[in-house]
Amino acid sequence: MRSSRQRDAVLEVLRASCDHPTADIIFERVREQIPNISLGTVYRNLGQLKDEGFITVVESSDTKVHYEGNLSDHIHFLCKNCHNITDIFCETKIPSVLTDMGHKVQSQKTVYYGVCKDCRDNIN
Amino acid sequence: MRSSRQRDAVLEVLRASCDHPTADIIFERVREQIPNISLGTVYRNLGQLKDEGFITVVESSDTKVHYEGNLSDHIHFLCKNCHNITDIFCETKIPSVLTDMGHKVQSQKTVYYGVCKDCRDNIN
DNA sequence: TTGCTAAGTAGTAATGATTACTATTACTGT
DNA sequence: ACAGTAATAGTAATCATTACTACTTAGCAA
DSSP states (O other): OOOOHHHHHHHHHHHHOSSOOBHHHHHHHHHTTSTTOOHHHHHHHHHHHHHTTSSEEEOOSSSSOEEEOOOSSOEEEEETTTOOEEEEOOOOOOOHHHHHTTOEEEEEEEEEEEEOHHHHHHHO | OOOOHHHHHHHHHHHHOSSOOBHHHHHHHHHTTSTTOOHHHHHHHHHHHHHTTSSEEEOOSSSSOEEEOOOSSOEEEEETTTOOEEEEOOOOOOOHHHHHTTOEEEEEEEEEEEEOHHHHHHHO
């Protein structure tokens, strides 16, 4: 993988994003720097960056894939009302059942679902 | 939601499945009982069953949505090699950080990624 | 029972996120 | 500078899922 302005921009945008943007949102943001970048280029680079371990994917409730540039160990809280994804930094430990079963664990993804504080305050 | 043969069959198939089938796999299996069921009917019923809380959705690495009829508290292990999803029954507890932040937690989904025992044995 | 009505269905068309393709461009080592 | 090859822009194709429509059926009330 050799360097390219487009891929650098995609990674930079993702690292600067505190939300968890979809490919089309990333496309919009990168276009501010590179107006004629192609959506296909964004998708291709997101795929490569994911394969190389520079970014990760967040599963959400909508049909689009969300991306994330923050690789530090954390989990997510997804609000069923506003659909915001919040990063939650807390320690995660691998259940011994898995290793006992002989599986090799490399990574994990945890998502908690519920109603966030802001939505609770606004609803009640 | 009134009863329908098609929806009953979809739920029955899903409850009898120990894998985590996609809509088209469920479609195939239900067709053994109801040969002329429509794929759209399968999708619509999966959606309703999910909304009513009878089934859940499992996020995986492929583009298709996987469904699950087993509602008991458990997590998943996804093998990066064979892509099988294994149910892991172990206790899960909500991090206090979440409730401390004022969020209301209703459910959770945890997936561990790695290489399963069978694949490790075959590869090595 | 019978009729009414709204929910459900089969079959098919449409949608839309993602991927593939192709001619062209731009890194990078020699 | 040049060759070789990865990367790009723009566009077409894919395909899982959803929407639509005419028809059917569950379920209730007279």
